[in-house]
Amino acid sequence: MKIQIRFKLIFYSIAFLLMLTACLKKNAYAIQFSALTTDTLMSIKDLRKLHVLNRVEPLTKSLMIEGVVVGNDEHDNIYKSIIIQDSTGGIVLLLDGTNLYQNYPLGAFVRVRLKNLFLTDYRKMQQLVASVDTTNGTLLTTGLPVPLFEKHISILRDNFKVVPLDVNYKTLSDTLQGRLIRLSSVEFSATDTGQTYSDYKNKIGASRSLKFCTGGTIYLRTSGYADFAGVATPSGNGSVIGIYSVYNSEKQLLIRDTSDILLKSKRCTGAAWLQNLPQ
Secondary structure (H helix, E strand, O other), X not given: OHHHHHHHHHHHHHHHHHHHXXXXXXXXXXXXXXXXXXXXXXXXXXXXXXXXXXXXXXXXOOEEEXXXXXXXXXXXXXXXXXXXXXXXXXXXXXXXXXXXXXXXXXXXXXXXXXOOEEEEEEOOEEEEEOEEEOOOOOOEEEXXXXXXXXXXXXXXXXXXXXXXXXXXXXXXXXXXXXXXXXXXXXXXXXXXXXXXXXXXXXXXXXXXXXXXXOOXXXXXXXXXXXXXXXXEOOOOEEEEEEEEEEEOOEEEEEOOOXXXXXXXXXXXXXXXXXXXXXX
């Protein structure tokens, strides 16, 4: 009888602790949420409209955006930044820290307070930064320092599922910057098939061309520090999921890891296949 009573006490104690933990986590999110309710929520699309190419816009008003983390530094292909998106667009947020994925994992739904940040672009890729310096005639940007993370970023929800947006070559545009997209009927060019994603020995990034069977090229950009940099690119055809990016006029795609590469079908044939052969 005593054993049964002890068992029940242990069971109810564990159940109470689990409920308390869940409530504390929920309340912690609620506190962060209410602390920012005086700011005006805007879409990422409207935020991006505030920017003029090659200019810097100080964000002085009490504004905020919400979005899901679709890119971070977990596999070191994205450096000192996270990429978030809502239903209207995506944006890069520079953060001066490491192991960011531990605090901002993929699928985390976050709110970003914009006041005192700056809207800029790097090689035509829009980004949010903490400070800018143009004294040397060139634009130098600084990511948000660690002590200010909690002031500007709040996690409102975990494990938010994001479905990649299906696009083709003709629909690739700057409006897709920072968004998770899926490309179908693509393959690595003949010269980039079977090559490592980047130069992992010398830690030098590389762009590998992905060809559309219907015509057109986008470049898969991989950092030399990525933990999959030394992996060979597959030879098949299929779909690739990644974050759309640009580098000047070059259309680029950033993958989170190699599970975003689904190239297992036969390669293109016909006229499109001829376009993919080395020139």
